[in-house]
Structure formats: structure tokens, C-alpha cells
Amino acid sequence: MSEESKPSGPDLTKGVSPTEFKDGKLLGHVGEEDVLLVQAGSEVFAIEPACSHYHGPLAEGLVVGDTIRCPWHHACFSLRTGEATRPPALNALAVWEVARDQDRILVQRKREMPKPSTSHRAAAAPEKFVIVIVGGGAAGFTAAETLRREGFAGATTMLSNDGAMPVDRPNLSKDYLAGSAPEDWLPLRPEDYYRDAGIDLRLNTNVSAIDPKARSLMLGNGDKMPFDRLLLATGAEPAKLQIPGAGQPHVHTLRSVADSRAIIKAAGSAKRALVIGASFIGLEVAASLRARKLEVHVVAPEERPMERVLGPEMGDFVRALHEENGVNFHLKDTVERIDGHRATLKSGGVIEADLVVIGIGVKPRLALAEQAGLATDRGVSVNEYLETSAPGIFAAGDIARWPDPHSRQNIRVEHWVVAERQGQTAARNMLGRQERFDAVPFFWSQHYDVPINYVGHAESFDDIAVDGSISGKDCLLKYRSGGRVLAVASIYRDLDNLKAELDMERSRA
Incomplete structure (x- = not known):
């Protein structure tokens, strides 16, 4: 085998001394496979060393009890079973049996991988329960998967108004848009997963109304669908720019796979791009379009990008980083109209651009909740169990405003990892677990x-x-x-x- 593909560290089948560990970890190999030894209290575990999300190095992670957390995006794995216990990772890692021979630690055979559709606990909800999930994003998908992991075998239906299966949405503005990740990386699960797991995934399906008292919802085609438990995970939609010319074909927003594909197609023949908005999405789009060698201009009303969230010094750094990579900023300014490919700024400036991407934030999709009479407050109000004001109806993801125990406020955040973790908790509570949602919000943003x-x-x-x-x-x-x-x-x-x-x-x- 080549030098590059040689396994790391010592041969763990021959044994190692605890003195060889660094910060409680040691990277070695069993045969051709890399294996990470992890000391947790008095025990030593052997686990696959790369996170199953984006392959972050677990050797640089944090051990908490009998779990290990990925340093990149805070996924968490059981050291005992390899199971992914916290998103954004979904897939389990391999684990090996560990033995001691006097003062030596030896790694022996690999254990069987845990089955993803089983649970150590039987589901509390009866099998005849009908659970419906409205939304095909992070919260909706993770809820459906968690129901099966928790042992629920009853009817589970996901209704998504998108034409694509649930995907890794952060990739749409990052690697996929930049051209460094193929499209087959996007789906969170392949199509046959839903069939094998007994999840009725219905794409291009709209829900027009919910009747909380009758426990039913109305589909866009007029069909009625009953439910015993309902999860609203309708997510958010890009805020629209109310200016003349914003509806032209070369003016885009980014939320779905179709949006990202359209921008990629347009970038193929474009020379200059205008990004309206210096949000996280806007600047990730700017970086991705620079990777495709387009000239990029960013127009935004702020004095500094991301200052409201990250502060002035970090805002100046982010601007300088993008400028070093060729992005042109027009700050403290706005676009007043787009005539053909000609964008006129409030300052009087003009930018000619054959591709325009609007990234001025998103707004939660609350129409269904409001129509159903659910309590709302700049989002769907939920309690600590993510249950809405209507018993049996839960909300998760970008639409949910929940009592956050750390900030001591009711908050709503639009983070991918938060939506996934809320989907997990909502699923367990639809099964009667009474599990509080108290995860600390986390997000990441990549710029070059x-x-x-x-x-x-x-x-x-x-x-x-x-x-x-x-x-x-x-x-x-x-x-x-x-x-x-x-x-x-x-x-x-x-x-x-x-x-x-x-x-x-x-x-x-």
C-alpha cells in the first residue's frame, strides 16, 4: 500500500501502554483500519476515529462521560456502542472490543454495528398511533428517523412541499454551491431508506389547513388526513426584496436544492455576480461564487458584515477575509431597483451583474399554525417539551420559539443543528417521553x-x-x-x- 494510505500509529492488536496516551487518547490501527483509543474514567474504549458527519478528527474532540464530541460541528457518539446520539451526525461509528493484559491494552475484534431502526426502550405510543410530520427539512427528517430508532412501529408520514428528499441544507451554500461536493452527497438518506423504515415520505405535497380538535389536516388536493400526534416543522422561507426588478429570472434566493442548482447553472455562463445582503448565507454564497471564479459584489446596509451577531472586530475580520479573496463590498448601501442586469444603488452607484442572489434573511412559515389557532409569538410558541398550545401538536426547527434555560428567554433560532436536535426531542415526546429540550444552540459558518x-x-x-x-x-x-x-x-x-x-x-x- 502507498505511504499516504498506511494506517496510523501503533498496531493495537499487539498492545499499547497507558503511558502512550496523550490527553486520554491514542490513535492506532487494527489491520488496515484506523482506531482511536479513548480513556473515559477507568475504562478504555476503541472507536472509529472520524466523525460520520464531515469526518472531523475525534482525537481532537471532547470526552464527556462515556461519549465523545466532534470538534468540528459538535456531533456526539456513544463510546460503548458507536451510536450517533446527537446531530449533525446520523450514522453510527464502528467500535472494537478492548482487553487488558497486565499493563497492556489490546484491541481485538470489531463489534457488530447497532441497528439504526431499533431502540433499547420500547415505544410508549401504541402501534396504532398515526404520527404526521409536516416538513421535509432538518427537524422533520430527524423526527421521523428518531421515531423508528425509538422503536415506534406505527404509521409515520412526512409531508414535504419540496420536490427533493431531505438534504444536508448547509451544503447548498457551501461545498455543493462552490463545486467541491457532488450532488449525491446532499441526501440525508437514500430513497430506499424511507421504504425500508416504513416512513411514508410524500414530496411536492402541500398542507392547506389543520383542525386541532378533529385531529386532522387538509392537503392541498382536498384530501383529509387524520393524526394522533402532529409535528409542525415547516421551516422558513427567504425574505423577499420588495424592489422593482426583483422577480427577474436571473435574480435568485437560496433555500432548496432547486435554488442551488439554478444558481450553479447561472454561474456557468455568468461573469459578475451581485449578492444582496451580508448575512451568513449571503457571504457563504459570495465565497462559493468566488470559488467558481466569478467577480462578486456584496451590497448591504450594515457598516460591517455580521456585526449584530459577531461584534465589530469579528465583522471587520470577515470583511477583510472576503476582500482578500476578491469580494467587493458596498456597505451602508442598498439596491433600489434592478433594470435588466443593471442594479441601481441608493447611493447612486450602479452594478452590472448577470447573476443576482438575494440573502437578506428568512422568515418562519407560520401560516398553518396561525390558521389552526395555535399560540404564536414571532414563531410558534412551545413549552419545554416542544408542545404547542394545542395538546398533541408539536413544533420544531426554524418556526419554534421555546424557553431556553441558559439565556432565560423564549428564543427562536434558525440553525441546522438546533432543528435536528429539536426533531429528536419532539419525536420522543410524541411517544410520551416528557423530555425537556435544553440543548445549547450551535451553528457553524465556513468562509474559504x-x-x-x-x-x-x-x-x-x-x-x-x-x-x-x-x-x-x-x-x-x-x-x-x-x-x-x-x-x-x-x-x-x-x-x-x-x-x-x-x-x-x-x-x-
Whole structure:
């Protein structure tokens, strides 16, 4: 075999000494396979060393009890079984049996992988229960999968108004849009998964009304569908720009696979792109279009990109990073109209662009909840179990506003990982588990070779403590209000970010 593909570290079948461990971990191999040894208390576990999400190095992760957390995107795995216990990872990792021979630790045979559709606990809900999920995004998909993992064998239907199966949406503005990830990476599960798991996935299906008292919903085609438990996971839609010319064919928003495909197709013949909005999505689109060698201009009303979330110093860094990569900024300005390929700015400037992408934020899809008379407050109001004001109807993902024990506020966030974790909790509670949703919010954003990880939630802050160098791409920022740390952002301080998440979990009110 080539030098590049040789397995790492010592041969674990021959045994290693505990003194060879570094920070409780040791990377070695069994045959041709890399294996990570992890010390957790008095026990030693052997697990596959790369996260099943984006292959983050677990050797650089954080051990919490008998679990290990990925440093990149905070997925969590059981060291005993390899099961993915927290998104964004969905697939289990291989584990090996560990033995001790006096003062040596030996790794022996690989254990059987856990079956994804079974659970150690029987489902509390009767099999004749009918569970309906409205939405085919992160929360809806994870809820359906969790129902099966928890042992629920009853009817489970997912109604999605999208034409594509549930996909890894963060990729739509990142690697897939940049051309560095193929389209077959996008689906969260292949088509046959839904058939094998007994999940009735209906694409291109609209729901027109919900009747909470009759426990039924009306489909767009007029059919009625009964339910015993209902999850609303309708997500969000891109905010529209109300200016002349915004409806032209070369003007795009980005939310779905179809949107991303359309932008990629347009980029193939475009020379100059205009991105309206310096949001996370807007700037990820800008970076991806630069990867496709387009000239890119960004117009936004703020003085600094992302300042409201990340603060002024990080905002200046993000702008400088994009400028180093060829992006042209037009800040403290707005687009007033688009005549053909000619965009006129409020300042009087003009940008000629043959591709326009609008990224000015999203708004939650609340129409169904409002029609059904559910309590809303800039989102669908839910309790700590993610149940709405109507018993038996739950909400998760971008539409849900829940009581967050760390910030001590009712919050709604539009993060992929939060939606996935809420889908898990909502599924368990539809089965009668009474499990509080108390996960600390987390998201990541990628700009060229620079990842920004953010944990917690700060609607506002009065102080930012910076450890390290932002310009040197090695920093940890703590966003505080009244002396309390509400959120932490980092660049290449992955382990510190994981520790901040754990601190927030342990300091819940």
C-alpha cells in the first residue's frame, strides 16, 4: 500500500501502554483500519476515529462521560456502542472490543454495528398511533428517523412541499454551491431508506389547513388526513426584496436544492455576480461564487458584515477575509431597483451583474399554525417539551420559539443543528417521553478556509472578551450581558468551543 494510505500509529492488536496516551487518547490501527483509543474514567474504549458527519478528527474532540464530541460541528457518539446520539451526525461509528493484559491494552475484534431502526426502550405510543410530520427539512427528517430508532412501529408520514428528499441544507451554500461536493452527497438518506423504515415520505405535497380538535389536516388536493400526534416543522422561507426588478429570472434566493442548482447553472455562463445582503448565507454564497471564479459584489446596509451577531472586530475580520479573496463590498448601501442586469444603488452607484442572489434573511412559515389557532409569538410558541398550545401538536426547527434555560428567554433560532436536535426531542415526546429540550444552540459558518463556530445564543450583549488573535485566525470570543456569558464564537479553537458548550450545559438555570 502507498505511504499516504498506511494506517496510523501503533498496531493495537499487539498492545499499547497507558503511558502512550496523550490527553486520554491514542490513535492506532487494527489491520488496515484506523482506531482511536479513548480513556473515559477507568475504562478504555476503541472507536472509529472520524466523525460520520464531515469526518472531523475525534482525537481532537471532547470526552464527556462515556461519549465523545466532534470538534468540528459538535456531533456526539456513544463510546460503548458507536451510536450517533446527537446531530449533525446520523450514522453510527464502528467500535472494537478492548482487553487488558497486565499493563497492556489490546484491541481485538470489531463489534457488530447497532441497528439504526431499533431502540433499547420500547415505544410508549401504541402501534396504532398515526404520527404526521409536516416538513421535509432538518427537524422533520430527524423526527421521523428518531421515531423508528425509538422503536415506534406505527404509521409515520412526512409531508414535504419540496420536490427533493431531505438534504444536508448547509451544503447548498457551501461545498455543493462552490463545486467541491457532488450532488449525491446532499441526501440525508437514500430513497430506499424511507421504504425500508416504513416512513411514508410524500414530496411536492402541500398542507392547506389543520383542525386541532378533529385531529386532522387538509392537503392541498382536498384530501383529509387524520393524526394522533402532529409535528409542525415547516421551516422558513427567504425574505423577499420588495424592489422593482426583483422577480427577474436571473435574480435568485437560496433555500432548496432547486435554488442551488439554478444558481450553479447561472454561474456557468455568468461573469459578475451581485449578492444582496451580508448575512451568513449571503457571504457563504459570495465565497462559493468566488470559488467558481466569478467577480462578486456584496451590497448591504450594515457598516460591517455580521456585526449584530459577531461584534465589530469579528465583522471587520470577515470583511477583510472576503476582500482578500476578491469580494467587493458596498456597505451602508442598498439596491433600489434592478433594470435588466443593471442594479441601481441608493447611493447612486450602479452594478452590472448577470447573476443576482438575494440573502437578506428568512422568515418562519407560520401560516398553518396561525390558521389552526395555535399560540404564536414571532414563531410558534412551545413549552419545554416542544408542545404547542394545542395538546398533541408539536413544533420544531426554524418556526419554534421555546424557553431556553441558559439565556432565560423564549428564543427562536434558525440553525441546522438546533432543528435536528429539536426533531429528536419532539419525536420522543410524541411517544410520551416528557423530555425537556435544553440543548445549547450551535451553528457553524465556513468562509474559504476559515470556520467560525458559535455556541449559545445572545440576542444582545454589552461586552465581548477576546482571547487570542482574530486577525491571526486563532481566537475565542465570549459574548456577555451583565457579566454572564451567553455565547461563544471561535476560529480554530474547536476544543475550547466544545468546553464552552459543556460549561453552558452545566450552568443552566
